[in-house]
Amino acid sequence: MSFLTLSHIQKSFGTVQVVHDFNMSIEKGEFISFLGPSGCGKTTILRMIAGFETPSSGTITIAGKDQTSLKPNQRNIGMVFQAYALFPNMTVFDNVAFGLKIAKMPKADIEKRVTEMLKLIHLEHLATRYPYQLSGGQQQRVALARALAPKPQVLLLDEPLSALDAKIRVSLREEIRQIQMQLGITTVFVTHDQEEALSISDRIVVMHAGRADQIGTPFDIYNHPETRFVASFVGTLNLIDAKVADASAGTILLGDQQVRLAKPLPAAAGETVTVALRPEAGSMAEGAKGEINLSGTVASSHFLGSVIRTRLDIGGQLISFDMFNDPGQAPPAVGEKVTLTFAGDDLMVLPH
Numbered sequence: 001m002s003f004l005t006l007s008h009i010q011k012s013f014g015t016v017q018v019v020h021d022f023n024m025s026i027e028k029g030e031f032i033s034f035l036g037p038s039g040c041g042k043t044t045i046l047r048m049i050a051g052f053e054t055p056s057s058g059t060i061t062i063a064g065k066d067q068t069s070l071k072p073n074q075r076n077i078g079m080v081f082q083a084y085a086l087f088p089n090m091t092v093f094d095n096v097a098f099g100l101k102i103a104k105m106p107k108a109d110i111e112k113r114v115t116e117m118l119k120l121i122h123l124e125h126l127a128t129r130y131p132y133q134l135s136g137g138q139q140q141r142v143a144l145a146r147a148l149a150p151k152p153q154v155l156l157l158d159e160p161l162s163a164l165d166a167k168i169r170v171s172l173r174e175e176i177r178q179i180q181m182q183l184g185i186t187t188v189f190v191t192h193d194q195e196e197a198l199s200i201s202d203r204i205v206v207m208h209a210g211r212a213d214q215i216g217t218p219f220d221i222y223n224h225p226e227t228r229f230v231a232s233f234v235g236t237l238n239l240i241d242a243k244v245a246d247a248s249a250g251t252i253l254l255g256d257q258q259v260r261l262a263k264p265l266p267a268a269a270g271e272t273v274t275v276a277l278r279p280e281a282g283s284m285a286e287g288a289k290g291e292i293n294l295s296g297t298v299a300s301s302h303f304l305g306s307v308i309r310t311r312l313d314i315g316g317q318l319i320s321f322d323m324f325n326d327p328g329q330a331p332p333a334v335g336e337k338v339t340l341t342f343a344g345d346d347l348m349v350l351p352h
C-alpha cells in the first residue's frame with residue numbers, strides 16, 4: 001500500500017491555476033524528487049503536502065489518514081528550506097532540540113535524541129556553536145537534524161542545496177541520501193537541478209507548467225523521456241525536427257537522409273516528429289557500421305581534454321556530438337566528412 005498519496009490535486013491562486021490534476025502514490029521509504037523549471041508548481045505541491053497551502057481540490061493522505069485539511073503542526077512532517085532558517089539566537093543543540101521541547105519531551109530524552117541527531121550529521125563537536133559560527137553546509141545539516149529529530153513520517157526538502165557552492169552541494173546531497181536510506185524515511189525533494197535529481201532519487205517527477213510530464217526512475221527519465229520537454233530538461237540533448245516518411249516501416253527524413261528506425265512512430269507520414277539524440281550516443285569510429293548511420297560534415301571541433309565536442313552538419317541540421325579522447329586518434333578536423341553510427345535505441349522519437 002502506498003504511504004503518501006496525492007489524488008486529483010488542483011491548486012489555483014485567484015484565477016490562475018498552477019497545479020492541474022496531479023496524482024501520485026509514494027511508497028514508504030521512497031526518495032522522490034520534483035524536478036522542473038522555476039514556476040512549474042513544484043514548491044506549491046511540496047507546500048500542500050506540508051499544509052502551508054490548501055489544495056483547491058483533491059486529497060492528500062499519509063499512512064491512510066486524510067491530511068488535506070490538517071494544519072502544518074497537526075501533520076507529522078519535517079521540512080528543510082532553501083535558506084537555512086535556523087534560529088540565530090539558539091545554539092546548534094537548542095535548534096535541534098526545538099521540536100522536541102514543543103512536543104514536551106522529557107529533558108533526558110531530548111538530550112539523548114539531540115546527541116543522536118548530531119552524531120548522524122557528524123556535528124557533535126559543534127553543539128554549543130551558534131548558526132553564524134557555521135558554514136552554509138553545516139547550517140543545512142543542522143536544519144536537517146532539526147527536521148528529523150521529532151521522527152517525522154515524511155521529510156520535505158525545498159531546494160536545500162541551492163544556496164551552497166558546487167562542491168558542498170555534491171557532498172551534502174550524498175550525505176542526505178545516505179541518512180535518508182539509513183532512516184528509511186519517505187522523502188520529497190524539490191530541485192531545478194537535473195543532475196541533483198538524477199543522482200539522489202528513487203523516482204523523479206518532471207514538472208512542466210503545473211503538470212507531471214513524466215514520473216519514473218532516474219534511468220527511465222534519462223534514457224526514455226516521453227515528451228520533448230522532459231528530453232530537453234533532463235540532459236543536454238539534440239532535439240531535431242524530422243518528417244515521418246513511412247510510419248509502418250518506421251522511416252523518417254532527417255535533413256536530407258532517410259533513416260530507418262524500425263520502431264513505431266508517434267505520428268503519420270508527412271508529419272513532424274522530434275528526434276532526441278544525446279551528444280554522447282553513437283560513435284565516429286572509422287569503418288564502424290551500426291544499425292543507423294548518418295553522414296555529416298564537421299562544422300566545429302573543440303578539444304576539452306576527456307572529450308572532443310564537435311558540431312556536425314547532418315544534411316543542413318547542426319547536432320552536437322561528443323567523442324571520448326583517444327590518444328591514438330587525432331580529433332576530427334573542420335570540413336572533414338564523417339559517418340556517425342548509432343544503435344537503434346540511441347535515436348528517441350517523440351511527438352513534436
Ligand code: ATP
Nearest residue numbers: 013014018036037038039040041042043044045192
Ligand atoms: P521556483 O523554483 O521558482 O520556486 P516552482 O516550480 O517551485 O518555482 P511554485 O513556487 O510552485 O513554482 O509556483 C508556481 C506558480 O504559482 C508560479 O507562477 C507562482 O508565481 C505562483 N504562485 C506561487 N505561490 C503563489 C501565491 N501565494 N500567490 C499567487 N501565486 C503564487
